[in-house]
Amino acid sequence: MRARGVRLLVLTLLVAIGACGSPASATVAYGGIRDQSAAAFVAADLGGFTAEAGLTWSPTWATSGTVILQGLVSGDFDVATLGPAQLYGALRNGACARVLRPTQGAAYGVVARPGLRLDTTRPYPGVLTQLRGKTVGVPARGAAQELVLRSLLTDAGLNPDTDVTWVAIGAGPAAVTAFTSGQVDAAMSYPQLEMNLRAGFDKLVDLAGPESPLGAFWQSVAVANCDWADKNHETVLKLCHALNQGFQELARNPDAGPRAFVHLGLAPDLDQARTVWQKHRYPVVTVPPLTEENWDHQAKFAAGATAPDFSEHVVDGCATA
Structure with a gap:
């Protein structure tokens, strides 16, 4: 009996020692929206x-960039995806955040109700002059989409404050209903809205890709909570490495993107997701790199003339981890 007890004690000690030597899994609390901006996180x-x-x-899904920003700054989320315009405004107002890398290039568009019979063949920026006197829908007033479209309307010679009427139409089903029912004449679109509208719109301007009027635009960036990032630098770089592998998987594995889209609820099954992915994959697999020049470029579409300091807010080495 004594020998058996000794063996059990030794076994218990060995198990305990083995457990102490095994690295514990670190949980990363993520806040985001179920859209393309999260595709690489899901693929990873x-x-x-x-x-x-x-x-x-550990993702938490929201429908508002404001909710995500508040959760990130408060520490409810370790990492989140945000639009640069919203992020830059928060940084200028004293918020603290650490930028990891961009997660999506330009995927916007400007769409109009087909019943208006606007001329979609006119070149940019003149095509947007047709929005004079029209109502324009955005998810929320002051959101990134409005800030971007204000810049485009200014390029077209319009006054964004007086020549159009802005209407907050929310996102998802609410936005679709507002557009199809005629509550707004035009809207700043994104892939998920166009998927739900299907062919029921006229696209005035296609803003997808770096060759569009937006240039090297980031529609979203991955951002970390300051306190979490500063105290867990090794974990941050591990997450960056996994995220970068997720982007590589999206680019090389034909089914990685469709699987991510199904997981995000952007398509009901893998067959339909393959079609959606082929149409909307470009801004996810071709993201303008994180450089100081591209960082400064985002300020054109934010409320403010200059970008926050690059070296102060960007995590060095994350984009190449």
Whole structure:
């Protein structure tokens, strides 16, 4: 009996020692919207890259960038995806955040109700002069979409404050209803809105890709809470490495994007997701790189003349981890 007890004690000690030597999985609380901006995070998780890094990715899905920003700054989220315009405004107002890398290039568009019979063949920026006197829908007043479209309307010689009427139409089903019912004449579109509208719109300007009027535009960037990032630098770089692997998976694996879209609820099944992915993959797999020049470029579409200091807010080495 004594020998058996000794063996059990030794076994218990060995198990305990083994557990102490095994790295514990670090949970990363993420805040985002179920759209393309999260595709690489999902691809990293489904591909096992976050697990290989010893991380557990724990997403919370929201419908408002304001809610996500508040959660990030308060520490409810360790990491989130935000539009640069909203992020730059928050940084200028004293908020603290650490930028990891851009997660999506330009995927916007400007669409109008087909019943208006606007001329979609006119070149940019003149095509937008047809919006004079029209109502324009955006998810929320002051949101990134409005800030971007204000810049485009200014390029067209319009006064964004007096020549159009802005209407907050929300996102998802509410935005679709507002557009199809005629509550607004035009809207700043994004892939999910166009998917739900299907062919029921005229596209005045296609803003997808770096060759569009937006240039090297980031529609979203991955951002970390300051306190979490500063205290967990090694974990941050592990997450960056997993996220970069997720982007590589989206580019090389034909089914990685469709699987991510199904997981995000952007398509009901893999077959339909493949079609949607082929149409909307470009801004996700071709993201303008994180450089100081591109960082400064985003300020053109934000409320403010200059970008926040690049070296102060960007995590060095994340984009190449």
